[in-house]
Amino acid sequence: MEDHLKLEKEVTRRSFLKMMGGLGLSGLALTLAGCENNTAVNAGGDGWLPQQYQIAGTWPAQVRGRVPIEASNPSIVRDDQKCVLCGQCLEICRNTQTVYGHYGFPLINDIVCINCGQCSLWCPTGAIAERDDTEKVLQALQDPDKYVVVQTAPATRVALGEEFGLPPGSWVMGQQVAALRRLGFKQVFDTNFTADLTIMEEATELIKRVKGELKKPLPQFTSCSPGWVKFCEYFYPDLFPNMSSCKSPQQMMGALVKTYFAKTKNIDPEKIYSVAIMPCTAKKFEAQRPEMNDSGHYWKKQSLQDVDAVLTTRELARLLKRKGIDLNSLPEESYDPLLGKSTGGAIIFGATGGVMEAAVRTAYFFITQQEPPAQLLSLTPVRGLSGVKEAAVDIPGVGTVRVAICHGMGNGRQVLEAVRRGEAPWHFVEFMSCPGGCQSGGGQPRTSVPPSDEVRQKRMASLYSADVRMEWRESHENSEVLALYQNFLGHPMSELAEELLHTDYVDRGKSFKQLASEELPDKV
Secondary structure: OHHHHHHHHHHHHHHHHHHHHHHOHHHHHHHHHOOOOOOOOOOOOOOOOHHHOOOOOOOOOOOOEOOOOOOOOOOEEEOOOOOOOEOHHHHHHHHHOOOOOOOEOOOOOOOOOOOOOHHHHHOOOOOEEEOOOHHHHHHHHOOOOOEEEEEEOHHHHHOHHHHHOOOOOOOOHHHHHHHHHHHOOOEEEEHHHHHHHHHHHHHHHHHHHHHOOOOOOOOEEOOOOHHHHHHHHHHOHHHHHHEOOEOOHHHHHHHHHHHHHHHHHOOOHHHEEEEEEEOOOHHHHHHOOOOOOHHHHHHOOOOOOOOOEEEEHHHHHHHHHHOOOOHHHOOOOOOOOOOOOOOHHHHHHHOOOHHHHHHHHHHHHHHHOOOOOHHHHOOHHHOOOOOEEEEEEEEOOOEEEEEEEEEOHHHHHHHHHHHHOOOOOOOEEEEEOOOOOHHHOOOOOOOOOOOOHHHHHHHHHHHHHHHHHOOOOOHHHOHHHHHHHHHHHOOOOOHHHHHHHEOOOOOOHHHOEOOOHHHOOOOO
16 A cells, blocks of 8 residues: 555656656746846736736735734724735725824824724624623623623614614614513613713703803813714814713713612612623723723722623624524513613614704703704704704804714814814714714624615614604603702712713823824825
8 A cells, every 4th residue: 555655656746747847947947037137027927916016906806904903902803714805994994984094103002993893894704893792791690699780772772673684773672671681681771861861961061161151162072972082082182172071871871870770779889780782882992991980989999890891782682692582572671760761862862963963952941941942853954974964053042053963083073173273163063983873883783784874874764763752852851860860969060970970081192193184194
């Protein structure tokens, strides 16, 4: 047997050498050696990669590269085995979000990333995804010493159904609540509650600025989107005075769960494990910011983190499937009381322009003590998918209040540059890092790649329809929010409200060399 293999090997080698000799490669080598002055021959040869012959590639699926992702990024990860270097992540990060390529080197602290996760939506192979924290949440649910609670953002209830075969925009709020209870969560809270609370605080802050009672400039910027907040920290830290100090609804809920709820229910806050279901990968980053532990300051227990874990809509869908929970077969159930009631103004937080529309409704009431007119309950100029939108609202006693809305940080740059130049006519500006707002966040189902406006419009339409159906449509009508102020906080922007519901920002502009306008990149 061994002799046979040896003979076969020798024959193969002999045949190969004979074949190569027949091709006349030795003569070819001599010919090439004598062609050193022939400029028609490129040093790299006629290979298929563009750099081998120094001209633009014509192969349809060109290798274009990818965005850098740090191993310690709390929001997104990349599976190198799935990455095909197609450059779609570069497309969204550089051209739409204006992050990649908009900073100079060297990088001092870490790789610049606003954690928005839009690259994960645009990635055609699924190579980029959210950092999966489902196992961490499962371990908490199985721990008898933990009291595990959960909150859900407005945009999840119009997208989760897509993971279970339902059309985009399907309303699954009640089924989502039921599913979370079957996973074992002790309490299911609605982030819409603290969206209403955000409006109470933010509208109060705006009125104080307009009246000159708060020595901060106009326009006031919203602060709900953690991707936008980090973008401002990187590129526009000089505009921090314009930023509202309000935390996002997620973080307000986290602080209240371990203070107000714990105190009311007589639960040890150190036993509470607080989970958030979000459409947004940047919420993972936000939850672990060192500033977000005010419940710990309240109890003088520094180890407390306001929100312990964040799962995206996609992660929740995977978790339900893993546990054999069929969303479509579940009955509709309601959120738990105390932190579970909300208004239509909170629901539309999930759409671009929604925060602004809700704020205008309540600001009008605070200033005039009258219900807002019907047109303010459907403020059409702030709706839709235009990159930058503007509206003017006449409020008796104040005059015309001018507002602007932008989504996608490339659009945000236009507004921010106008503010820097002193050419901003607005009083209030809403920023959302993701195109379309939270309903198209980086953690939402990947119904299409890249996400289509048709999908966005259906999700938005579902949110606006829910707003119309609500008993209360203005944040100041929420009876549970009013009870929170009466029994715990006192009033909007009270000392305790400032401690638990407001925050400061970090200047990240020194993390890299800031580029001049002429150094900024052209589109890829």
